[in-house]
Amino acid sequence: MSESRILLSPPDVGELEQEYVMRAMRSGWVAPAGPDLDAFEAEVAERVGVSHAVGLASGTAALHLALVSWGVGPGDVVPVSTFTFAATVNAIRYVGAEPFFVDCDESGNMSPVLLERAVDQLRAEGRDVPVIVPVDMLGKCVDYATIGEIAVDAGARLLCDAAESFGATYRGKPAGSFGDASVISFNGNKIMTTSGGGMLLTDDRELAAHVRKLSTQAREPVAHYEHTEIGYNYRLSNILAALGRAQLVRLDDMLKRRREWRERYRALFADQPGVSILGGADDACDNCWLTAVVVDPDVSAWTAADLGAAFDRANVETRPVWKPMHLQPVSEGLRGTLDGTSERLFAHGLTLPAGSVLTDSEFERIEHAILEVTVA
Structure with missing residues (x-):
C-alpha cells in the first residue's frame, strides 16, 4: 500500500475543538448567532488589539461588506494586489468597481513604488480611488507604513486583506490591526480554522455595526421584518465560532x-x-x-x-x-x-x-x- 498523501496545510483539530463544539451544541445555541460567536469576536479583537470584530461566513464576505458599507461601486477604481487569490478581486467586482492590479516586490507583497505610480496615474486620469486593497502574501505583512501613507495622501481608505497572516506582526503590531479595516480568514487550510469563516476587524464602530447588520439580511431593529437596504446571509454560526475559540487557544x-x-x-x-x-x-x-x-x-x-x-x-x-x-x-x-x-x-x-x-x-x-x- 502506498503511503498516505502529505497535504500542504490540512486542518489541525483535536480533543479541545471537540469539547468546545459539543459544549456549544449542548447549550442549544445551534442558531446562526449566540454566546460563542460573541465571545469569539471579543477574543479575536483583544488578541489583535482592535475595538470591533464581526464574525462572518468567509474572508470574502468581510471584504465585500466593507466595500458595500463604504459605498464603493460602479465608476470607482480600486488598486489591489495582483499576486493574490481570486477572492480579493472578486469582492471588488461584486460591488461593480474596477480592480486596478498592482504588482509585487521580491517579498511577494504589493510594491509601494508601483502602488504610488498607480495612484498617480489614476488621479491624473480623474478616476475616483476610494480604497486600496493590499494583501499579506503567505503570512507576511505588507509594508503598511509606506502603503498607509500613500493611502492617506490619496484620500483613500485602506482595506487590508490579512486572510493569510493572522498571527503575524508588522513593527510590533498584529496583522489585522492596520488600515481602516482588516479582513482575516478561517478557511480550512489557514493557520486556524472554523471550517469556513472569516472576520472583519476595525476600530470604526459604525462600520462594524453596519457590516453586522448587512450580514444578517439587513434587518431593521423592529419586531417585524423590515428592510431598508439589501442584506446578505453572511453571519458566522455559533457552532463554528466555538470551534474557532478552541483554535485560538492553540x-x-x-x-x-x-x-x-x-x-x-x-x-x-x-x-x-x-x-x-x-x-x-x-x-x-x-x-x-x-x-x-x-x-x-x-x-x-x-x-x-x-x-x-x-x-x-x-x-x-x-x-x-x-x-x-x-x-x-x-x-x-x-x-x-x-x-x-x-x-x-x-x-x-x-x-x-x-x-x-x-x-x-x-x-x-x-x-x-x-x-x-x-x-x-
Missing part, C-alpha cells in the same frame, strides 16, 4: 510548529545556488502559514518543476504560488501597474507542505524528495 503552538518547518526548509535549501524562500529574507514576524521556494533557472541546476515532480513521486502535495490575477482569463481587459515580478514568481515558485499537523516522519519523506533533486 494558535501560538500552531504558529510555532509552522515556524519550525520554515527553519528546516531554510536549512535544506541554504547551500542551493539560485534558490530562495519567498519572503524569507526577513520573516521573523511572519506567521509562516505556507513556505514557498523560488528557483532561478539561470542559476540553479534544477527547476521548480523538477522539485514538484519529485514531490509528486513521493505522494506529497505542492502547489504553484498564486497565478497573478492580471493573467487570469476572468481579468481580461482590466488594467494595472505591472513590472513582471509576480509573473516571474509564479513561473519559478513552488509552495511546500507546512501544516501544523505535519509530523517529523512525514517531513523525513519531504526531505528525501528534496535531496533526490538537490544532490542529483
